[in-house]
Amino acid sequence: MPDAIEVQxxxxxxxxxxxxxxxxxxxxxxxxxxxxxxxxxGVLSDFPGLLNSAxxxxxxxxxxxxxxxRSRIVxxxxxxxxxxxxxxxxxxxxxxxxxxxxxxxxxxxLLPEDEQRLxxxxxxxxxxxxxxxxxxxxxxxxLISALRPPLNVDGAEQSPVRDRVKQARSAxxxxxxxxxxxxxxx
Numbered sequence: 001m002p003d004a005i006e007v008q009x010x011x012x013x014x015x016x017x018x019x020x021x022x023x024x025x026x027x028x029x030x031x032x033x034x035x036x037x038x039x040x041x042g043v044l045s046d047f048p049g050l051l052n053s054a055x056x057x058x059x060x061x062x063x064x065x066x067x068x069x070r071s072r073i074v075x076x077x078x079x080x081x082x083x084x085x086x087x088x089x090x091x092x093x094x095x096x097x098x099x100x101x102x103x104x105x106x107x108x109x110l111l112p113e114d115e116q117r118l119x120x121x122x123x124x125x126x127x128x129x130x131x132x133x134x135x136x137x138x139x140x141x142x143l144i145s146a147l148r149p150p151l152n153v154d155g156a157e158q159s160p161v162r163d164r165v166k167q168a169r170s171a172x173x174x175x176x177x178x179x180x181x182x183x184x185x186x
Contacts, residue, residue: 001138001139001142002138002139002142006139007139007142007143007146010034010131010133010139010143011143011146011147013129013130013131014034014035014036014063014129014130014131014143014147015052015053015054015129016054016129017052017054017055017129018036018038018052018055018058018127018128018129019127019128019129020123020127021078021122021123021126021127021128022123024073024127024128024130025070025073025074025078028069028070028073028074028130029069029070029130029132030068030069030070030071031068031069031132031134032065032066032067032068032069032132032133032134032135032136033065033066033069033130033131033132033133033136034063034064034065034066034130034131034133034136034139034140034143035063035064035065035066035069035072035073035128035129035130035131036060036062036063036064036128036129036130036147036149037060037061037062037063037064037086037126037127037128037149037151038052038055038058038059038060038061038126038127038128038129039058039059039061039125039126039127040057040058040059040125041057041059043125043126044061044093044151046164047061047093047150047151047161047164047165048150048161049061049148049149049150050147050148050149052129058127060147060148060149060150061126061149061150061151062086062089062149062150062151062152063140063143063144063147063149063152064077064085064086064140065136065137065139065140066136067136069130069132073128073130077122078119078122078123079115079119080109080115081102081108081109081110081115081118082105082106082107082108082109086151087110087118088108088169088172088173089151089165089168089169089172090118090121090122090151091110091114091118091172092168092169092170092171092172093165093168094118094121095168095171095172095175098117098118098121100114100117100118101114101175102114102172102173102175102176103176104176104177104179104180108172108173108175108176140155141154141155144156145157150162150165151165152165153165153166153169
C-alpha cells in the first residue's frame with residue numbers, strides 16, 4: 001500500500017486542469033495508471049462531485065484504473081458499453097433525456113448508433129485527467145474513498161447518490177428486456 005505522501009501525489013496529479021477528450025486520447029500513455037472524468041456543474045447536476053482545484057468549473061464524476069490507460073479510455077470508455085461501467089452508468093442516467101436504446105449480445109449493450117451518440121455526448125461534456133502508476137489496483141479504493149466521485153459504486157460509501165447510480169445501472173440493464181435465452185424458455 002502506498003504511503004500518504006504517494007496518495008497525495010496521485011491525488012494532486014488527478015486534480016490538474018482536465019484535458020478535452022480529443023486532446024487526451026492522443027496524449028494518454030500506454031502504461032498503467034488512474035484516470036478521472038470531469039464535467040461542468042450543469043452536466044448531471046444531481047451528482048455533486050469534488051471541484052477541480054485547477055479548473056473549478058469542473059467537478060469529478062468518476063475515477064478508474066487501467067493496466068493500459070490509452071486502451072482503456074479509447075477502446076472501452078469511448079467506444080463500447082459492454083466493457084465500460086462508466087458508459088453503462090452514463091447511458092442509464094441519460095436514457096430519459098437522450099433516449100438511448102439497448103439490446104442483448106452476450107451482455108446488454110447500446111445499439112451501435114447510440115454507442116456513437118454517447119461517445120459524442122462524452123466528447124461535448126466530459127474532460128479527463130490521468131496519472132501513470134504501475135499498480136493502480138492498490139490505490140484505486142483509497143482514492144475513491146478520499147475523492148468520492150459520485151458515479152463510482154465499488155469502494156463508495158452507502159448514500160442516496162450511490163443508490164441513484166445503482167438504480168440507473170439497473171434501468172440500463174432492464175431496458176434491453178429479458179435475456180433472449182429466458183424468452184425462449186417462456
